[in-house]
Each structure stands twice: as structure tokens, then as C-alpha cells.
Amino acid sequence: MMVNMIVNISKILAWVPMKYPTLSRGTFGSILKEIVESVVGPLIINVCEIAAFGALVGIVYAGFLYSSAMGDAGKAARGKKALKNSIIGAIITKAAATIGSYMALIANKGHDSAEGAAREISIQLAIWAGAFAVASIVYGAFMFASSAGDAGKAARGKNTIILACTGLIIIAAAEAILLYFLEKFGVS
Numbered sequence: 001m002m003v004n005m006i007v008n009i010s011k012i013l014a015w016v017p018m019k020y021p022t023l024s025r026g027t028f029g030s031i032l033k034e035i036v037e038s039v040v041g042p043l044i045i046n047v048c049e050i051a052a053f054g055a056l057v058g059i060v061y062a063g064f065l066y067s068s069a070m071g072d073a074g075k076a077a078r079g080k081k082a083l084k085n086s087i088i089g090a091i092i093t094k095a096a097a098t099i100g101s102y103m104a105l106i107a108n109k110g111h112d113s114a115e116g117a118a119r120e121i122s123i124q125l126a127i128w129a130g131a132f133a134v135a136s137i138v139y140g141a142f143m144f145a146s147s148a149g150d151a152g153k154a155a156r157g158k159n160t161i162i163l164a165c166t167g168l169i170i171i172a173a174a175e176a177i178l179l180y181f182l183e184k185f186g187v188s
Contacts, residue, residue: 044100051093058086087135094131098124122178129171136164 066079101124140160147154 040100044096048093048097048100051096052090055086055090055093058082058089062086094128098128119178119182122175126171126175130168133164133167133171136167137161140164 062079062083064079065082066076069076069079137160140157142157143160144154144157147157
């Protein structure tokens with residue numbers, strides 16, 4: 001097993017100079033950077049796109065199961081479970097894409113300042129918070145639409161929508177304030 005691993009590593013090391021002849025004179029760091037930029041980055045992006053599509057298909061399928069349950073508790077439970085699993089898959093996919101894009105960002109740009117890296121992190125946090133707020137709006141709308149005359153459930157759905165919209169406004173305002181100050185102090 002160890003011999004196979006060594007053979008595979010030697011094949012990879014022999015493949016890199018053939019694939020990238022200009023790197024044969026480079027350092028190991030430049031070779032690694034080129035591999036991350038040309039192989040790992042696109043691979044992570046493609047895998048995340050496929051997984052995101054799979055999560056979307058799972059969410060549509062779960063909605064179909066739940067909406068076609070017609071009082072069948074087992075089918076409704078399967079729909080809820082499929083929806084929960086699809087949402088978890090979408091969250092994991094977004095987390096992987098965030099980590100992958102941040103790794104590629106570090107490899108490609110090599111931030112010279114902590115402010116530039118902090119800006120990229122704040123963008124990702126805003127995306128995550130915005131996605132959570134939109135999901136909360138959808139959840140509140142679902143609660144409101146499925147209240148079936150239950151005033152308490154309708155009020156909870158309405159409050160969820162109001163709070164999520166307030167969160168979106170706060171996120172947008174925070175990003176605008178951050179951009180203003182970053183431009184004011186000359187941070188790119």
C-alpha cells in the first residue's frame with residue numbers, strides 16, 4: 001500500500017513538469033500555487049455547483065412529497081425529513097464553497113494586509129447572514145400560509161417575516177457602512 005502511494009506521488013510529481021513546463025524551474029510553493037489555481041480551485045467550484053443543484057432538486061422533491069401527502073402522516077414526515085436533509089446539504093455546500101473560495105483567494109491574491117482579508121471575510125459573512133434571512137422569510141411565509149385560521153401561527157409567521165426583513169436591512173446597512181469606511185481609509 002505504501003509502495004502504491006509512493007508510485008502515485010512520483011507520477012504526480014512527474015506530471016507537473018510535463019503539464020507546466022515553465023514551473024520546472026520554480027519553487028515548490030509556485031508549483032503548489034499553480035496546482036491550486038488550475039486544478040483544486042475549479043474542482044471545488046464544479047463539485048459545489050453539482051452539490052448545490054442536488055440540494056435544489058432535493059428541496060423541490062421534498063416540497064412535492066410534503067404537498068402531495070394529503071393527510072398521510074408518513075409521507076408528510078418523509079417530505080419534512082427530505083427537506084431538512086436538503087437544507088443541511090445546501091448549507092454544507094455553501095460552507096465548502098466559502099472555504100474553497102477563501103483558499104483560492106489566498107493562493108491567487110495573497111493578501112498583503114489584514115484589512116483585505118477582513119473585507120473578504122465580511123463579504124462571506126454578509127452572504128451567509130443574507131441567506132439565513134431569506135430562508136427565515138420563506139419559513140415565515142410558509143408558517144403564515146399554512147396557519148389555516150390559527151391566529152397564533154399566523155402571528156408567528158408574520159413576526160418571523162418582519163424580523164427577517166429587519167435583519168436584511170441591518171445587513172445591507174452594515175455592509176454599506178463598512179464599504180464607506182474601507183474606501184475612506186483606502187483599503188481595497
